[in-house]
Amino acid sequence: MTDTKCARTSLTLGPVLFNWAPEVWRDFYFRMADEAPVDSFVIGEVVCSKRAPFLAEHVPAVVERLQAAGRQVVLASPILVTLERERDAVRDLVATADDILADGFLIEANDIGCLAQLAGRPHWIGPFVNTYNEASLAWMAGRGAVSVSLPGELSAGAIAVLAAAAAPLGVDLEVQVFGRLPLAISARCYHARAHNLHKDNCRFVCGVDVDGLDVTTVDGEAFLAINGTQTLSSSYVALVAEVGDMQAMGVNRLRLSPHSCDMVAVTKLFRAIADGVIEATEARSRLARISHGIAFSNGFYHDREGVMDTLR
Amino acid sequence: MASFELICPAGTLAALRVAVDAGADAVYVGFRDETNARNFPGLNFSRAELKQGVEYAHRQGRQLFVAINTYPAAGNPGPWHRAVDDAAVNGADAVIMADLGLLDYAARRHPGLRLHLSVQASAANPEAIGLYRQAFGVRRVVLPRVLTIADIARLTREVDVETEVFVFGGMCPMAEGRCSLSSYATGRSPNRNGVCSPASHVRYETRGTQLVSRLGNFTINTFAEDEPAGYPTLCKGRFHAYGATSYLFEEPSSLNAMHLLPDLKAAGVKALKIEGRQRGKAYIAEVVATCRRGLDLFDRNLPFDPAALDRVAEGGRDTTGAYGKAWR
Numbered sequence: 001m002t003d004t005k006c007a008r009t010s011l012t013l014g015p016v017l018f019n020w021a022p023e024v025w026r027d028f029y030f031r032m033a034d035e036a037p038v039d040s041f042v043i044g045e046v047v048c049s050k051r052a053p054f055l056a057e058h059v060p061a062v063v064e065r066l067q068a069a070g071r072q073v074v075l076a077s078p079i080l081v082t083l084e085r086e087r088d089a090v091r092d093l094v095a096t097a098d099d100i101l102a103d104g105f106l107i108e109a110n111d112i113g114c115l116a117q118l119a120g121r122p123h124w125i126g127p128f129v130n131t132y133n134e135a136s137l138a139w140m141a142g143r144g145a146v147s148v149s150l151p152g153e154l155s156a157g158a159i160a161v162l163a164a165a166a167a168p169l170g171v172d173l174e175v176q177v178f179g180r181l182p183l184a185i186s187a188r189c190y191h192a193r194a195h196n197l198h199k200d201n202c203r204f205v206c207g208v209d210v211d212g213l214d215v216t217t218v219d220g221e222a223f224l225a226i227n228g229t230q231t232l233s234s235s236y237v238a239l240v241a242e243v244g245d246m247q248a249m250g251v252n253r254l255r256l257s258p259h260s261c262d263m264v265a266v267t268k269l270f271r272a273i274a275d276g277v278i279e280a281t282e283a284r285s286r287l288a289r290i291s292h293g294i295a296f297s298n299g300f301y302h303d304r305e306g307v308m309d310t311l312r
Numbered sequence: 313m314a315s316f317e318l319i320c321p322a323g324t325l326a327a328l329r330v331a332v333d334a335g336a337d338a339v340y341v342g343f344r345d346e347t348n349a350r351n352f353p354g355l356n357f358s359r360a361e362l363k364q365g366v367e368y369a370h371r372q373g374r375q376l377f378v379a380i381n382t383y384p385a386a387g388n389p390g391p392w393h394r395a396v397d398d399a400a401v402n403g404a405d406a407v408i409m410a411d412l413g414l415l416d417y418a419a420r421r422h423p424g425l426r427l428h429l430s431v432q433a434s435a436a437n438p439e440a441i442g443l444y445r446q447a448f449g450v451r452r453v454v455l456p457r458v459l460t461i462a463d464i465a466r467l468t469r470e471v472d473v474e475t476e477v478f479v480f481g482g483m484c485p486m487a488e489g490r491c492s493l494s495s496y497a498t499g500r501s502p503n504r505n506g507v508c509s510p511a512s513h514v515r516y517e518t519r520g521t522q523l524v525s526r527l528g529n530f531t532i533n534t535f536a537e538d539e540p541a542g543y544p545t546l547c548k549g550r551f552h553a554y555g556a557t558s559y560l561f562e563e564p565s566s567l568n569a570m571h572l573l574p575d576l577k578a579a580g581v582k583a584l585k586i587e588g589r590q591r592g593k594a595y596i597a598e599v600v601a602t603c604r605r606g607l608d609l610f611d612r613n614l615p616f617d618p619a620a621l622d623r624v625a626e627g628g629r630d631t632t633g634a635y636g637k638a639w640r
Contacts, residue, residue: 113439135413
């Protein structure tokens with residue numbers, strides 16, 4: 001790491017993508033508030049609007065607990081917004097942020113419709129908005145974006161260009177370094193489909209798969225995971241040895257995506273990685289133990305197939 | 313006046329001529345590089361061919377649109393900027409784009425150029441579409457294939473841009489432009505490279521009496537001896553989940569919404585689009601002519617059998633996809 005990049009790298013915990021039981025979701029954040037060295041928490045249901053009401057009653061308590069612990073709370077907007085009730089939810093979210101903007105509440109826009117409603121005030125851009133190049137980044141910054149989380153399929157070369165462009169704009173740049181990588185979103189619910197159910201009568205079967213439902217090839221090879229309308233990688237992205245390079249480029253936030261494994265341990269490990277106080281090989285083997293030996297990937301960063309793990 | 317404009321694909325000058333002759337109101341094409349979402353070997357237009365294509369279409373009173381609908385690479389906007397400039401210079405009637413930065417470039421540099429929002433932008437609600445209208449002056453939006461007819465009708469009422477929807481051809485079960493499945497398996501993506509499940513990464517193997525289709529290192533499907541083998545597009549493969557093997561994401565089938573014309577008209581849809589710039593000219597000729605006949609019959613209140621398109625549907629099967637609520 002160079003001297004010019006002395007600013008401390010922040011850790012962001014992305015939203016829980018999976019359909020966790022509301023109390024589990026609440027208790028997860030309570031514990032993270034107490035124990036995890038995370039600077040910013042992006043919270044909210046981003047995948048399925050049918051799940052959102054169950055979390056809603058716990059959101060105020062979670063926000064209060066996180067803020068009391070001195071953490072930044074960012075409210076995430078949904079990825080796919082087509083229904084009237086989904087549009088209403090985004091409008092309500094924007095209005096909520098209006099009320100409490102003074103307290104340091106920001107919204108992370110995960111679709112262009114939400115971004116449209118945030119023009120002229122500080123906001124975050126989530127990884128579900130397509131920020132592929134410096135022109136898009138500059139356009140977003142001009143409308144108030146202060147932090148941009150990049151799409152998962154970008155390579156180190158693209159990240160470097162974007163980081164160089166972000167710094168003079170005063171925009172923080174973030175890359176996901178841990179967890180299953182979101183690959184697609186649909187109007188169709190694959191969890192319901194796998195259970196021979198219709199989306200409207202889904203019985204919330206996604207709730208049993210706390211890290212997503214494994215999808216293998218017909219040969220039995222691990223491939224993908226489904227989470228309602230979302231499709232993710234089976235492998236967990238693990239950018240560990242790459243963190244130093246990213247810091248040198250000017251990436252100043254690392255995003256961890258929550259899983260059912262010990263996320264306090266994961267966040268502590270990435271804090272140590274970002275601080276350069278643990279060696280990469282050791283950090284990676286610890287991460288493998290914490291995440292129960294699941295396959296890692298770092299291919300996108302190295303401009304290869306996303307599934308690839310260059311260290312295997 | 314006709315109820316709909318018919319927007320037809322062409323990957324070559326020959327296909328463009330065939331599409332115009334068969335009754336396309338507009339033909340859409342791309343340049344021969346990564347600036348468009350059908351960046352396939354041997355396909356697409358040189359600058360000179362574009363000029364000829366525009367002349368051919370305009371002579372018959374038809375239009376030509378240029379798709380520049382991938383996301384420009386960080387640090388290398390040149391090819392995308394040149395594509396916009398050359399489309400404008402050569403008389404394209406509209407450019408079809410998805411990237412915010414590129415739309416911004418086109419709106420500033422070519423204020424007279426008509427901008428359409430590509431399906432690759434996946435603008436699925438009025439707030440999103442309103443932003444593209446307000447910020448860049450976009451005049452038409454190609455709607456993502458995640459919307460029901462009811463969604464489309466509501467949305468078309470609320471926005472002051474024209475809406476265009478897909479009526480026939482391949483369909484993505486995922487929101488377009490928001491999918492990295494292909495690049496996860498192959499390193500090549502629709503957004504960055506203009507390809508999905510590219511042929512360069514496809515292999516067929518035989519295992520006993522079975523034919524196996526592979527994409528990158530993954531088996532996408534297996535076919536029994538008597539089963540016709542399809543192309544291994546990732547989201548149309550057979551996978552295993554929750555104890556069963558199935559077409560988990562989508563069956564290999566084509567979208568056919570020709571029997572929904574009354575609903576699409578009532579919804580206020582302006583233009584109907586046929587997918588398939590990668591298709592040969594015989595296919596283009598048949599699909600365009602059949603859809604043209606269907607639209608003309610519809611305008612005269614005469615019956616048309618959408619099954620006329622079954623012969624060219626993928627796997628001989630068709631679906632109305634997300635247009636029907638049951639699809640979800």
